[in-house]
Amino acid sequence: MTLAEVDMSRFRWGKPLVVAIDGPSGSGKSSVSRETARRLHAAYLDTGAMYRAVTWYCLAAGVDLQDAAAIENACEEMVLAISTDPDREHVAVGGEDVTTAIREPEISKAVSAVATTLGARAELIRRQKQIIADSGRRIVAEGRDITTVVAPDAEVRILLTASEESRLRRRGLQLGGTQSAAALEEQVLTRDARDSTVVNFHEAADGVFTVDSSDLDFDETVDAVLSVIRRATH
Numbered sequence: 001m002t003l004a005e006v007d008m009s010r011f012r013w014g015k016p017l018v019v020a021i022d023g024p025s026g027s028g029k030s031s032v033s034r035e036t037a038r039r040l041h042a043a044y045l046d047t048g049a050m051y052r053a054v055t056w057y058c059l060a061a062g063v064d065l066q067d068a069a070a071i072e073n074a075c076e077e078m079v080l081a082i083s084t085d086p087d088r089e090h091v092a093v094g095g096e097d098v099t100t101a102i103r104e105p106e107i108s109k110a111v112s113a114v115a116t117t118l119g120a121r122a123e124l125i126r127r128q129k130q131i132i133a134d135s136g137r138r139i140v141a142e143g144r145d146i147t148t149v150v151a152p153d154a155e156v157r158i159l160l161t162a163s164e165e166s167r168l169r170r171r172g173l174q175l176g177g178t179q180s181a182a183a184l185e186e187q188v189l190t191r192d193a194r195d196s197t198v199v200n201f202h203e204a205a206d207g208v209f210t211v212d213s214s215d216l217d218f219d220e221t222v223d224a225v226l227s228v229i230r231r232a233t234h
């Protein structure tokens with residue numbers, strides 16, 4: 001058992017523990033948050049998957065992604081189910097399993113149109129707050145606006161960041177080394193530039209801890225996050 005695991009056993013039962021993690025693309029939000037949730041025996045919420053699910057629904061229904069009102073309507077009417085079990089990735093729209101489909105490149109390319117539609121954001125934020133409440137406030141939730149908008153009252157708020165170079169390298173490895181430099185920049189930097197027109201995920205707000213993972217491997221990053229949680233809650 002590592003030192004982090006010994007200390008984390010204190011958090012298994014008892015008080016609410018909402019951990020909110022945001023940061024730019026490729027910083028490790030999803031993978032690090034999922035593992036952190038496992039270690040804490042907590043639920044896990046991937047809010048980016050919800051934006052992707054709305055995008056999938058809009059494309060499937062032929063909704064014009066230039067039409068903000070149509071996107072907002074689609075978002076409000078859509079029946080979305082998302083697993084909060086860190087060991088079970090599952091997203092369904094209207095009962096259809098879209099877990100894999102929402103990771104396709106066409107969704108990654110189109111998702112900023114949904115993420116920058118303020119009416120759609122309002123609806124998803126409402127649903128995300130409800131999921132956090134339904135978890136009994138024992139959850140690790142991640143996404144671009146979690147520390148500032150969705151869960152500003154979380155017990156622990158962390159900005160997980162990394163240099164552009166690390167983030168591009170990680171995304172390249174994640175996609176099997178098949179993407180050109182230009183394609184990776186489009187997926188990581190250009191998408192972040194579009195998304196940051198509606199939400200700030202590059203700077204830590206007051207009370208938000210920063211973990212810079214540029215020089216840390218995955219396990220070291222999880223340990224750094226657990227260490228922040230331990231310090232913040234004692």
Ligand SMILES: Nc1ncnc2c1ncn2[C@@H]1O[C@H](COP(=O)(O)OP(=O)(O)OP(=O)(O)O)[C@@H](O)[C@H]1O
Binds near residue numbers: 024218
């Ligand atoms: N500290 C780290 N060192 C090396 N690789 C890492 C580290 N943290 C995460 N990774 C890897 O980097 C890749 C990108 O991580 P992840 O998908 O979790 O990022 P993200 O911030 O959620 O990105 P996005 O917001 O675009 O979905 C994954 O393959 C993950 O395993």
Ligand SMILES: Nc1ccn([C@H]2C[C@H](O)[C@@H](COP(=O)(O)O)O2)c(=O)n1
Binds near residue numbers: 047051145191
């Ligand atoms: N809370 C959130 C979560 C995600 N987004 C946007 C940012 C991305 O363009 C898209 C998909 O996120 P990913 O799965 O790549 O993390 O959704 C957001 O604006 N707010």
